[in-house]
Amino acid sequence: MRAIRKALAVLAVVFFAAMAAHAEEKGSIKLTSLAETDTIVVNAKGEKEVKRVEAARAKVVPGDVVIYTTLYENVGKAPVTDAVINNPVPEHMLYVDNSAEGKGTRIEFSVDGGKTFGATNTLTMVDVKGKARPARPTDYTNIRWTMEKAIAPGASGGVSFKAKIE
Amino acid sequence: MKTRIKKLIVAAAVAAAALIAPQWANAANTASGTTISNLATINYKVNAVSQPLIESAPGGNSTPDAGNGTNTTFLVDNKVDLTITEDDAAGTWADTYPGSPTQWQARKYTVTNAGNTTQDYVLSAYADAANNAAFAGTTVALYEDDGGSAGSWDATDTQSVADALTGTGRITNVTANASNTRTIWMVITAPIAVTSGMTANFALKAKTYDITGGPETTDTAGADNPAAVDVVLADADSDVGALDGLHDGDYVAWDDVVGSGGSNKGFKVKSAVLTITKTSAVVWDPINLGVNPKAIPGAIVEYTIAIGNAVGAVTATNVSISDAVGANTTFYAGGYDAGTGLLGIQVIEPDATTTALTNSNADSNETASGIEGNYNAGTVTVTDMTVTANQTATVKFQVTIN
Numbered sequence: 001m002r003a004i005r006k007a008l009a010v011l012a013v014v015f016f017a018a019m020a021a022h023a024e025e026k027g028s029i030k031l032t033s034l035a036e037t038d039t040i041v042v043n044a045k046g047e048k049e050v051k052r053v054e055a056a057r058a059k060v061v062p063g064d065v066v067i068y069t070t071l072y073e074n075v076g077k078a079p080v081t082d083a084v085i086n087n088p089v090p091e092h093m094l095y096v097d098n099s100a101e102g103k104g105t106r107i108e109f110s111v112d113g114g115k116t117f118g119a120t121n122t123l124t125m126v127d128v129k130g131k132a133r134p135a136r137p138t139d140y141t142n143i144r145w146t147m148e149k150a151i152a153p154g155a156s157g158g159v160s161f162k163a164k165i166e
Numbered sequence: 167m168k169t170r171i172k173k174l175i176v177a178a179a180v181a182a183a184a185l186i187a188p189q190w191a192n193a194a195n196t197a198s199g200t201t202i203s204n205l206a207t208i209n210y211k212v213n214a215v216s217q218p219l220i221e222s223a224p225g226g227n228s229t230p231d232a233g234n235g236t237n238t239t240f241l242v243d244n245k246v247d248l249t250i251t252e253d254d255a256a257g258t259w260a261d262t263y264p265g266s267p268t269q270w271q272a273r274k275y276t277v278t279n280a281g282n283t284t285q286d287y288v289l290s291a292y293a294d295a296a297n298n299a300a301f302a303g304t305t306v307a308l309y310e311d312d313g314g315s316a317g318s319w320d321a322t323d324t325q326s327v328a329d330a331l332t333g334t335g336r337i338t339n340v341t342a343n344a345s346n347t348r349t350i351w352m353v354i355t356a357p358i359a360v361t362s363g364m365t366a367n368f369a370l371k372a373k374t375y376d377i378t379g380g381p382e383t384t385d386t387a388g389a390d391n392p393a394a395v396d397v398v399l400a401d402a403d404s405d406v407g408a409l410d411g412l413h414d415g416d417y418v419a420w421d422d423v424v425g426s427g428g429s430n431k432g433f434k435v436k437s438a439v440l441t442i443t444k445t446s447a448v449v450w451d452p453i454n455l456g457v458n459p460k461a462i463p464g465a466i467v468e469y470t471i472a473i474g475n476a477v478g479a480v481t482a483t484n485v486s487i488s489d490a491v492g493a494n495t496t497f498y499a500g501g502y503d504a505g506t507g508l509l510g511i512q513v514i515e516p517d518a519t520t521t522a523l524t525n526s527n528a529d530s531n532e533t534a535s536g537i538e539g540n541y542n543a544g545t546v547t548v549t550d551m552t553v554t555a556n557q558t559a560t561v562k563f564q565v566t567i568n
Binding site: 026027028029030031032033034035054055056057058059060061062063066068070071072073075076078079080081082083084085086087088090091092093151165166 | 194195196198200202203204205206207208209210211212213214216217218220221222223224225226227228229230235238239240241242243244245281282386389390392396398400
């Protein structure tokens with residue numbers, strides 16, 4: 001009896017694994033990450049204007065600000081719910097205060113590499129003397145956007161933040 | 167298994183880096199050539215069932231599970247930035263001596279690579295237009311401190327250029343690390359024409375060059391090359407004049423303000439400040455003898471020449487005077503009778519030793535300390551006197567009125 005139960009459990013695992021394998025082919029969300037920077041260019045009229053270009057195709061040096069945008073699109077046939085986008089602040093970069101945006105999302109931050117998240121005023125760091133202090137924006141290691149509403153099939157949107165190159 | 171171990175090691179290294187990072191995070195610029203990667207992930211549910219996470223890609227990704235996304239990356243370019251600070255405080259002067267190649271004092275500059283790439287710097291110097299014209303022809307030597315006898319210019323420091331006004335020096339492999347600055351010493355050799363108390367002002371300029379003997383580092387024109395480290399000149403305009411501009415890879419530091427000629431610091435000439443006075447007195451005449459003698463034919467007149475050096479001045483060596491005996495008078499060789507082989511010249515040395523010159527041989531009439539006096543063809547000369555600050559050397563000789 002016990003053996004049968006075990007066998008059933010194994011079968012179930014195999015079944016779910018097969019489901020997962022099927023899902024691997026295509027998910028319901030297409031996720032795109034853009035790294036861009038604002039550069040000042042002179043237009044045909046000789047006026048200076050700000051142009052947003054891919055960071056990879058711009059001259060970027062320490063001190064420059066990069067705008068990270070994550071685009072999502074429901075490419076499936078069913079509505080997507082409880083979507084959570086997580087973006088670590090890249091290495092060599094510091095989060096720019098108040099720069100995270102995302103319409104219809106709850107934005108939270110982490111200072112421990114994404115283990116725990118919280119609102120900006122709830123995060124603390126431990127200073128060199130072992131005393132707790134409020135976390136600064138430059139301490140943030142991860143940003144998390146939690147969608148408040150379902151994403152309908154075909155619907156898309158984006159969230160973004162800015163970070164400065166150290 | 168191997169990959170897992172590798173992964174663990176990488177994870178450990180990342181964790182270690184994260185621990186170390188805050189200590190230098192604000193000091194160091196991210197090095198050029200660093201690739202900065204970003205990967206976002208999304209977790210979601212469909213029909214209330216959690217789905218495998220999806221990672222981002224620059225062009226979009228919808229294949230679930232970790233490892234199927236692609237980092238969005240860019241390359242950090244070369245930010246060229248540098249500063250030169252002059253470390254001597256206002257009101258401090260480096261002594262310089264007229265024409266002297268040996269008794270220099272140096273002024274100290276610190277060159278800092280404030281960018282994110284190791285660079286060479288080519289150094290040159292400029293004279294302030296407001297400098298006294300007597301400084302024209304000054305040479306400005308630059309030395310790179312070798313770290314020996316910290317904070318002072320010494321013999322082991324390497325000369326970068328003998329004259330930075332006409333040539334250039336080069337300091338190499340200056341890393342973009344605030345703790346690895348270079349100390350440059352500036353020393354000048356002013357022409358002989360400068361006089362004590364004159365001040366002069368020189369600028370030190372550094373121009374950014376590629377390392378290993380490479381060419382001048384220039385701004386990469388046109389669009390970014392995604393695969394290459396491009397150059398962005400990001401240095402400040404360090405002067406009010408035309409020597410340096412914004413974003414040109416150059417930096418200029420003055421001892422003082424441009425156009426001041428050294429109003430409150432820089433180089434100051436320290437020299438001997440000699441004054442010479444000549445007085446005469448009748449000491450004897452054939453009628454009154456030594457009592458109220460008058461200047462009549464046959465009378466003896468004594469000339470006193472005083473050579474003084476000012477308070478705080480540099481010791482004057484090899485001081486010489488010459489004086490032609492006037493018309494209608496005759497040099498009186500018997501004026502002073504100390505020593506042997508009498509000669510009519512007396513020297514009162516600065517230490518108040520009174521010495522008649524001895525005639526030890528035909529052309530060397532010397533005091534014990536080496537002062538030499540001669541009378542030849544109507545001219546009295548005294549050479550090799552040394553006059554220290556706030557002292558006076560006195561030469562006396564006598565003539566008779568014809």
